[in-house]
Amino acid sequence: MIVQTANPGQPRFIIRQIDHARACATFARAFGNPAFAPLEPAAEVVFATAQHDSGWEPIDALPGRDPQTGLPWHLGQGPLADRxxxxxxxxxxxxxxxxxxxxxxxxxxxxxxxxxxxxxxVIDPDLDPGARALVEALLRGEAARQARLLAALTGDPLLAPLASPDWRRYNDLRLRFFDRLGLYFHLTHPAARARATFDRVPRSVNDESALTIESVGNDRYALTPWPFAGNELVFETPGRWLLPLPPDADFAHALRYAPVDTQRAVLTAG
Structure with a gap:
């Protein structure tokens, strides 16, 4: 879950990880203009963006309660094994x-x-030995997965050229941008969103740029330079409003029946 910030005493907007990822795909579908090369392979990059947190669905369906906040475990928190x-x-x-x-x-x-x-x-040096061993096991597993998938792609005449080291880095950085831009909106409530810069946004292979976003009022945000088709882009995210709950509350029930809402922002060319 993503537990968005809020003013003191106000409900928090709770976003499922899969809804975060699907919202980020809005950026992927719109990416590309004369200054920023369009996605390639487009369908695969869009789908990867929409699914990059799909493994969270079973956990978000039965979320754990953070005893410090009385809210669901926030992004980057909660039991390491679950994450x-x-x-x-x-x-x-x-x-x-x-x-x-x-x-x-x-x-x-x-x-x-x-x-x-x-x-x-480069693993977090503050992890204890047991946690570090778990992270190392995950990384070894993903390295093996990538080796297996790269071998499978060698026989694909369309995708094999896009699996070179340069292209893998290029598309990883694009997914990174879509994720970080989504988190800009999802982590912080509208009144607290400050000017921010996104580094290493690819214009083309081995050509990167920094982008800056800032609020211009009325749920509108200027992004400079502009990486999308058209002159503006609507970004919407579903979620639920929730106040902290005591330890004896039926947490899953409360979240299931919490008020549903959609946050909306409009990005414009800066």
Whole structure:
């Protein structure tokens, strides 16, 4: 779950990880203009973006309660084993669609836990030995998955050229941008969204740029330089409003029947 910030005493907007990912696919579908090369392979990158958190669905269906907040465990929190299982599960589910989609989602999982584009690993040094062993096992599993998927792609005349190291990094950075732009909206409530910069957004293979976003009022946000088709883009995300709950509350029931809403933002060319 993503537990969006709120002013003190106000309900929190709760977003399922799969709804976050599907909303991020809005950016993928619209990406590309004369200054930013369109997606290639388009269908696979869009689908990978929409599915990059699909392994969270069973966990978000029965969310755990953070005893410190009385709310669902927020992104990056909660039991480590659950988080690792969800991320590996996302790659496993994506692989069922096709090898390239699985490769992109596996690369996303690999990067989240310290994997580098050159194949190295930079794991959080603050992890205790037991936690580090779990993360290392996840990374070894994703490295093996990627090797298997790359072998499968060698026989595909359309996708094999797009599985080169440069193209894998290129499309991973694009998925990274769509994810981070979605998190800009999902992590922070509208009144608190500050100016932000997104680094390493690809214009084309081996050509990257930094993009800046800032609120211009009335749920509108200027993005500079503009990477999408057209001059504006509507971004919508479903979620539920929830106040903290006591330990003895029926947590799943409360979340299931919490008020449903949709947050809306309009991105414009800066």
């Amino acid at each position: 690792l299982r969800a991320n590996a599960g996302s790659a496993a589910l994506a692989e069922r669609d096709n090898a390239y989609v699985g490769l992109l989602v596996s690369q996303h999982t690999w990067r989240l836990w310290g994997g580098q584009h050159d194949g190295g690993m």
